[in-house]
Amino acid sequence: MGDAAARDGAGAEPIRVLIVDDHALFRRGLEIVLEQEEDILVVGEAGDGAEAVSRAIDLLPDIVLMDVRMPRRTGIEACTSIKEAVPSARIIMLTISDEEADLYEAIKAGATGYLLKEISTDEVSTAIRAVADGQSQISPSMAAKLLTEFKSMIQRTDERRLVPAPRLTDREIEVLKLVARGMNNRDIAKDLFISENTVKNHVRNILEKLQLHSRMEAVVYAMREKILEIQ
Incomplete structure (x- = not known):
């Protein structure tokens, strides 16, 4: 599946989404929210990182919404494997905390988005569309921390x-x-x-x-x- 631009116009294909989280209730809540969006289709779900990789290979989603911390394999470990097996998939990591270490590891693993679970339902669908269109998404509360780390990185490498x-x-x-x-x-x-x-x-x-x-x-x-x- 290409960028969202390829979906413009009548009869365009919806954005295919795989939901990955170890809490079934959270997965179901996301699915209910996304089912309301005509241009987004939830194609499957997974309860841990290992299952996420196999489901991504089987379903070839455009977007993977995935929790950072999960049993068997973490979301970051799964992100690396999914990017290797399904390069076309774009991954949005979800987290309940704003730990900088997780954010940097997610970026290195190939994640395109990083959002806190506290964001509104509207923001989730907006983020999915933006990432499908080739943009990066990050929760505003993390942006300042990321910028600070960039500055520190520059100083360390100069x-x-x-x-x-x-x-x-x-x-x-x-x-x-x-x-x-x-x-x-x-x-x-x-x-x-x-x-x-x-x-x-x-x-x-x-x-x-x-x-x-x-x-x-x-x-x-x-x-x-x-x-x-x-x-």
């Missing part, structure tokens, strides 16, 4: 650059700057007067060159290398 950064083309740097500003592929295409497919190719090349797994990791890289300045 004097430890032993290996030259991979060479990006001027166009790739332009695209990376816009990715780091949170723009989706469609908006980047408009800004640079190129096709959306060309943007997708550039983003894929950037991630491959930098050996990164997600757009969120690309943002971290852009800030660390001062491609995007933090005010």
